[in-house]
Amino acid sequence: MTELEQWRNEIRALDAQIKPLFLQRLALAQAIGRYKSKHGLPVYDPEREAQNRQTLSADVNRTERKAYEEFLQAVMTICRKAQES
Structure with missing residues (x-):
């Protein structure tokens, strides 16, 4: 096995x-979306x-x-869309 194959x-x-x-996370976002819809809360x-x-990135090195x-952001966007559907 090559080094590249190992990394993959x-x-x-x-x-x-x-x-x-x-x-x-997606299932929780969908449940939250139903809750927000029921209670008239905005998704975004x-x-x-x-x-x-x-908060989550505070301890990640600068690089x-x-x-x-x-x-x-990508995960949040996907989950926000799930809340809207």
């Missing part, structure tokens, strides 16, 4: 670990999302922080 296998293993967590709260990104914040 490691990424696949990490993706497999991320998948159930992502699906749990930009201040909360910004605070969440800032990787922007990429991690982009990852968080």
Whole structure:
């Protein structure tokens, strides 16, 4: 096995670990969306999302922080869309 194949296998293993967590988050977002709809609450709260990104990325080193914040933003956007459906 080449070094590249080894790294790709490691990424696949990490993706497999991320998948159930992502699906749990998505299910929670859908439940939150139903709650918000029932109670007339807005789906999008930009201040909360910004605070969440800032809190979660605070301990990430400077070099990787922007990429991690982009990852968080992508996940939040997907989950926000799930709340709207």
